[in-house]
Amino acid sequence: MREITYLEAVREAMSQEMRKNDDVFILGEDIGVYGGAFGVTRGMIEEFGPERIRNTPISEAAIAGGAVGAALTGMRPILELQFSDFITIAMDQIVNQAAKLRYMYGGKGSVPMVLRTPAGSGTGAAAQHSQSLEAWVAHIPGLKVVQPSTAYDAKGLLKAAIDDENPVIFYEHKLLYKTKGDVPEEQYSIPIGKADIKREGKDVTVVATSIMVHKALEAAEELEKEGIDVEVIDPRTLVPLDEETIVNSVKKTGRLIVVHEAVKRGGFGGEIASVIAESEAFDYLDSPIKRLGGLPIPIPYNPNLEKAAVPQVPDIIDAVKETVRFK
Amino acid sequence: MEKTLTLPSHITTEKLKDLYKQMWLIRYFDEKVDQFFAKGMIHGTTHLCVGQEASAAGAIAALQDKDKITSTHRGHGHCIAKGAETDRMMAELFGRETGYCKGKGGSMHIADLEKGNLGANGIVGGGIPLAVGAALTSKMKKEGYVVLCFFGDGASNEGSFHESLNLASVWDLPVVFVCENNQYGMSGPVKEMVNIENIAERAGSYGIPGKAVDGNDMVEIINTVYDAVENARSGNGPSLIEMKTYRWKGHSKSDAKKYRTREEEKEWREKDPIQRFKEVLIEEDILTEEQAKNLQEEAKQEIDDAVKFAENSPEPSTDTLLEDVYA
Numbered sequence: 001m002r003e004i005t006y007l008e009a010v011r012e013a014m015s016q017e018m019r020k021n022d023d024v025f026i027l028g029e030d031i032g033v034y035g036g037a038f039g040v041t042r043g044m045i046e047e048f049g050p051e052r053i054r055n056t057p058i059s060e061a062a063i064a065g066g067a068v069g070a071a072l073t074g075m076r077p078i079l080e081l082q083f084s085d086f087i088t089i090a091m092d093q094i095v096n097q098a099a100k101l102r103y104m105y106g107g108k109g110s111v112p113m114v115l116r117t118p119a120g121s122g123t124g125a126a127a128q129h130s131q132s133l134e135a136w137v138a139h140i141p142g143l144k145v146v147q148p149s150t151a152y153d154a155k156g157l158l159k160a161a162i163d164d165e166n167p168v169i170f171y172e173h174k175l176l177y178k179t180k181g182d183v184p185e186e187q188y189s190i191p192i193g194k195a196d197i198k199r200e201g202k203d204v205t206v207v208a209t210s211i212m213v214h215k216a217l218e219a220a221e222e223l224e225k226e227g228i229d230v231e232v233i234d235p236r237t238l239v240p241l242d243e244e245t246i247v248n249s250v251k252k253t254g255r256l257i258v259v260h261e262a263v264k265r266g267g268f269g270g271e272i273a274s275v276i277a278e279s280e281a282f283d284y285l286d287s288p289i290k291r292l293g294g295l296p297i298p299i300p301y302n303p304n305l306e307k308a309a310v311p312q313v314p315d316i317i318d319a320v321k322e323t324v325r326f327k
Numbered sequence: 328m329e330k331t332l333t334l335p336s337h338i339t340t341e342k343l344k345d346l347y348k349q350m351w352l353i354r355y356f357d358e359k360v361d362q363f364f365a366k367g368m369i370h371g372t373t374h375l376c377v378g379q380e381a382s383a384a385g386a387i388a389a390l391q392d393k394d395k396i397t398s399t400h401r402g403h404g405h406c407i408a409k410g411a412e413t414d415r416m417m418a419e420l421f422g423r424e425t426g427y428c429k430g431k432g433g434s435m436h437i438a439d440l441e442k443g444n445l446g447a448n449g450i451v452g453g454g455i456p457l458a459v460g461a462a463l464t465s466k467m468k469k470e471g472y473v474v475l476c477f478f479g480d481g482a483s484n485e486g487s488f489h490e491s492l493n494l495a496s497v498w499d500l501p502v503v504f505v506c507e508n509n510q511y512g513m514s515g516p517v518k519e520m521v522n523i524e525n526i527a528e529r530a531g532s533y534g535i536p537g538k539a540v541d542g543n544d545m546v547e548i549i550n551t552v553y554d555a556v557e558n559a560r561s562g563n564g565p566s567l568i569e570m571k572t573y574r575w576k577g578h579s580k581s582d583a584k585k586y587r588t589r590e591e592e593k594e595w596r597e598k599d600p601i602q603r604f605k606e607v608l609i610e611e612d613i614l615t616e617e618q619a620k621n622l623q624e625e626a627k628q629e630i631d632d633a634v635k636f637a638e639n640s641p642e643p644s645t646d647t648l649l650e651d652v653y654a
Contacts, residue, residue, distance in 0.1 A: 065456020
């Protein structure tokens with residue numbers, strides 16, 4: 001199969017859908033000739049023109065609300081927020097409007113929009129351009145939350161997100177944009193709400209999201225040399241969450257570690273740990289659940305400090321060993 | 328007597344009579360709601376537009392049926408003027424299953440999408456970007472409708488107002504922004520919160536026309552909004568209209584009105600928009616005193632019937648709690 005990058009997969013998902021469906025368009029800051037801050041929309045304005053690749057003023061509230069209003073009246077907008085940190089400035093429109101309109105209106109209307117946005121640290125952009133705030137939106141009924149970790153998942157999940165009748169927050173990870181993977185050329189859809197077992201194993205379940213999937217897989221390879229068989233599960237979507245796949249895995253392995261880049265305190269890992277604690281899998285646990293997440297600090301600038309602020313492969317290896325050795 | 332009334336051609340004599348009745352419907356609706364809140368028969372909160380009937384009825388009279396509106400927390404008048412059924416509105420305030428939102432929205436969230444009412448909004452300034460998005464749909468799909476976006480003087484200090492006017496201007500969207508300046512944002516006098524004489528002047532910053540009108544003068548409102556709407560429909564972009572008016576009641580249900588004087592209230596009551604409109608209609612031989620009285624009585628009867636409908640409607644079942652979060 002053909003190999004393309006995660007970034008190209010995101011672009012291809014949008015382009016293919018836009019060729020088929022005139023209601024789909026993109027709006028965002030610098031997405032025109034500049035091609036977006038990370039180059040995701042590069043070349044698209046040349047193909048689709050400025051009406052459908054709408055370069056916007058730096059007005060996150062208005063462009064988020066504009067997307068909501070357009071979705072409510074029959075379009076299927078894709079809003080690119082340049083950095084996921086900027087969701088803070090668009091929050092009213094996402095949380096109070098997009099998420100709630102249908103319920104507040106007694107089941108009338110829908111908001112079929114996708115908010116795509118790059119998250120995460122590792123680029124040296126420091127505290128205001130490096131956060132992972134997915135737990136905020138996962139907390140809001142009415143939103144769906146997607147976090148693809150591979151090029152294949154990114155393309156299939158974005159197609160599903162565009163097709164969805166609800167507002168979907170689609171988190172891309174900046175450091176994953178250049179990663180490559182096998183991606184079919186034709187359109188395909190990955191159901192929102194279906195986890196993926198990225199690696200099968202029998203000794204311990206590691207539930208990892210976004211870039212942490214790759215770190216968990218790297219840790220698993222190291223641990224294999226020591227005879228520890230790690231299962232890595234990528235939920236792929238936080239809302240809805242595929243609880244069944246996680247519960248079944250923990251019943252099999254008896255051990256659970258949750259890893260995400262977002263700050264551990266109040267992070268989504270707490271939700272996953274609680275799902276297990278409340279489920280039938282609890283009785284199968286042979287050791288306490290462990291959570292790995294970012295330190296409770298703003299992301300620092302210095303590369304060594306930045307790296308140390310979020311879980312790395314050795315942290316996962318240590319956590320797995322501790323969990324497996326627990327008596 | 329010489330007839331001086333100049334109005335758009337779709338404002339027929341019959342339409343003028345309907346509008347007179349509609350103003351009474353709005354007033355009686357909110358007077359009733361006020362009584363029920365005082366008696367504790369309705370819970371939650373509500374915001375009444377008694378005294379502001381002309382800005383709702385007049386502005387919406389200038390529209391075609393296919394045009395859309397976005398409304399505010401003080402939105403019962405807009406809703407009635409855009410063709411909503413008063414019985415289902417009252418049922419919603421009673422929290423009943425037959426209400427517009429099946430009892431899940433209440434006073435601040437009534438929408439009537441079939442009639443082009445994209446909804447009231449509990450967030451000050453929250454609906455302004457939605458209007459811009461709906462106007463974008465009209466432009467992209469060439470649907471030919473214009474969006475009338477209502478908000479108050481308080482909202483003109485929100486970022487969403489400024490971002491939205493700019494965005495609508497640079498994109499040349501068919502939206503008319505209507506600022507109902509009722510002199511107070513809750514307790515905040517507009518003179519203390521805005522340091523210019525007319526909020527309409529803010530249009531100049533965004534390169535669009537702005538005009539301040541007497542918000543209690545039906546004829547001036549209809550003509551001004553009609554010109555703005557038809558200008559927007561012709562592709563000439565957005566504009567801002569400020570309607571200077573006054574809310575007779577407090578901000579919401581518990582308001583001692585310490586921030587204004589009874590003399591000021593009396594002055595504004597003398598500018599009663601319904602009374603003024605009646606005088607015009609009688610002077611123009613469109614209505615007799617007798618006919619005016621009958622229309623007023625019909626409106627009162629309709630609201631009484633709406634109350635009966637609401638009182639006799641069932642409470643929503645708790646089985647419906649989880650419905651309509653997602654489409």
